[in-house]
Amino acid sequence: MSDFQFVVCVPARYASSRLPGKPLIKLKGKELILWAVESAQSLGASQVVVATDDARIESLVAGAGHQVVMTSATHQSGTDRIAECAHLMGWSDDTWVLNYQGDEPQIPVDNVRQVIDMVQQHPEASIGTLYQEITRIEQVMDPNCVKLVTDHTGRALYFSRAPIPYSQATFGEPPSMPPETSYKHHIGLYMYKVSFLKKFAALPPSEMELLESLEQLRALAHGEVIVAARATQVMPRGIDTAEDVAAFERQAD
Structure with a gap:
């Protein structure tokens, strides 16, 4: 590295x-x-x-x-x-x-290298993190799949369990994947300095953080800059449910 x-x-x-x-x-x-x-x-x-x-x-x-x-x-x-x-x-x-x-349990090394490069390229940022593209409407609607919206420079604007951005044109019944919109699935891999950690821990949880149960919203609420980039390697699925355990067990060694 x-x-x-x-x-x-x-x-x-x-x-x-x-x-x-x-x-x-x-x-x-x-x-x-x-x-x-x-x-x-x-x-x-x-x-x-x-x-x-x-x-x-x-x-x-x-x-x-x-x-x-x-x-x-x-x-x-x-x-x-x-x-x-x-x-x-x-x-x-x-x-x-x-x-x-x-x-x-299986974060690709290339993704870690990517976060390391990102925080060095963006000294204004307190946090570096990653996302990957969402391709299925089921993920967009899944509250366990955290969505991320960024600006054109890669700065995070908001994280949510809700389907953001929301497309009035296509979220009917049944909902369908908006063809004109790119949805980002946040990957919970963070890089930051200890100086930021001290500051973060001293801040009170924000209303947004408590509402969404997403800690990164505390940083945004207090004006901290979070930069995010599309992961170069697909992240294996994390272990959150009994179904995830079964899927991991089915993987070849």
Whole structure:
């Protein structure tokens, strides 16, 4: 990953409304959190740390020989958890941190390189992230598929679980894919500095964040710049439901 220095934090909480105990669910005989950590360790980071609020996850990760820290169980978001991890690890303000989702066990290396290049090219941005094109109307209408709207420079304007942008012409019954509109599916891969994490954690959750349950809206609400680019590699599906677990199990090794 060239000479760019960064660390990786993998936030992992036990509670999950759709898939309780998700980090400890076994996929092909190995717990999901271990899939994520081992994948993150292939990225060339100087350090990979799991930040959790659960002793069972801590025990598993530490027992497998990986670095892990215990954080508060009251964090509003994964980014808040990473901010505490940065404090516990003593990372300096100018340390770059990659937020590697614990339920995304197979993030392509090329996509990580892309986020790294992006934050270096956009010093005005607090966060770098990615999206991929949505091609099916089912995804547009799915609240679990977070949509993103950007301006012509790649700056994020809004994130939502709702179908944005909304096409009055084509969202009838049944809804159909608007041919003239490009829909963006946000990928929860973030790169930011510790200085931003400190600032973010000190801000109160915004009304938009609480309404949509999307932490990146706190940053937008307080005027932070988020830049996003189309991912060069298709992201494998994350693990959010029992169906996702079954699909992963069906994959060839």
